[in-house]
Amino acid sequence: MTRAGSRLGTAAPPRRRLGRGDWAAAALVAIGEGGIGALVIEGLAERLGATKGSFYWHFKDRDELIDAALDRWEQEETEEVIERLRAVEDPAARLRRLFELAFGDHPGGDIDVALLADAANPLVAPVLRRVTERRLDFLTTAFSDLGVAEESARYHALAAYTAYVGYFELRRAAPSATPTGPHAREYLDHLLRALTPAGPLPVRPG
Amino acid sequence: MTRAGSRLGTAAPPRRRLGRGDWAAAALVAIGEGGIGALVIEGLAERLGATKGSFYWHFKDRDELIDAALDRWEQEETEEVIERLRAVEDPAARLRRLFELAFGDHPGGDIDVALLADAANPLVAPVLRRVTERRLDFLTTAFSDLGVAEESARYHALAAYTAYVGYFELRRAAPSATPTGPHAREYLDHLLRALTPAGPLPVRPG
DNA sequence: GACATTCCATACGCTAGAGTATGGAATCAC
């Protein structure tokens, strides 16, 4: 058969040729939806309007794709976020911004949770460990900058990070029990009060 | 072949015949170790010193075993715990005891986390939702009994529960980053201060 | 102690999905 939709447009868009990046991106989406287990080569191929043949030209095997997707995740959802937050001068504002980003509507939380679900996977484990420690260190420093004592800052960081992780886990376990709409913001306020040391540190003051 | 170890003891203990309960218990252990995916019939059979033949006599299929294991979990790790906590009169003591149980060394947290990992599984989803809402409701009431206003009590419950879930997720993601030994207790103290409304509510006062 | 019933082992069929082999289309180099 000649390539589907190569001449007259079928449902699929007249696609260009694929590269490793396309596969890695699609893989990360799949992981976000159903974890490593949902990363099925022929499934991705269909989404991309291709077949296994393409995949096995770009990648040695499935593990190599997983690695590529995890690299991408580590970069986009941790390093780049941290980099962006460095730009915020005021420690309180930086922390507040971090909370807003973390609990916001981006798909990051879902990927996080999906990867936590595959924490036992030998490919996932080291990346997950690295990312978790990196984030915790950043959080610890953030609380330190706020004036919290060294030891206490670590506990604040742990509490904040587990609140974040737990929130997205809860959303999967019982979406109806998760605060939505105005309640979401109220809950975030509540969290900020509980998790930050001194004052209320209101979100978007004014 | 005659049954292994039926006369002279080999490595395996001279086992009695198996019942549904044995399979369900083994299944729950397997789930705790690796989630639903780790629940492999022939694997469990080997652990129990039996074969598939036995399993398919007691159960229609794998799904039926999963159901049985989930039932067991819901009963042991939620209903029975709640029942036990009802016995504690003082609201503050009850909440403190709950925290101690939750963050204690029982394997419950690991099973919780494993099932959260399979939240998308159609067999797991309804049980998980039920259990989560049940626990949240109990927590909400617990905070209410402590004198927290209705709406606020819900947020307290959410924060406490996500802290619990997040803690065990963190332990899987980066065990080395999780507080251990004396730090574990210090962190628990920190959490109690952050998550409970009024006073410090010390663990095991005195 | 023979028969029924309960329980289980062995040997098989079946499917999903990873990975391979190979020919051919697209694109580039000149």
Place this chain on the structure above:
DNA sequence: GTGATTCCATACTCTAGCGTATGGAATGTC
């Protein structure tokens, strides 16, 4: 435009693990 290179589709093989079929052991029953 023709040869080389890059990219991809099709048609396989192979394995893990679910489920089934069937005979036989263990245990109860009278």
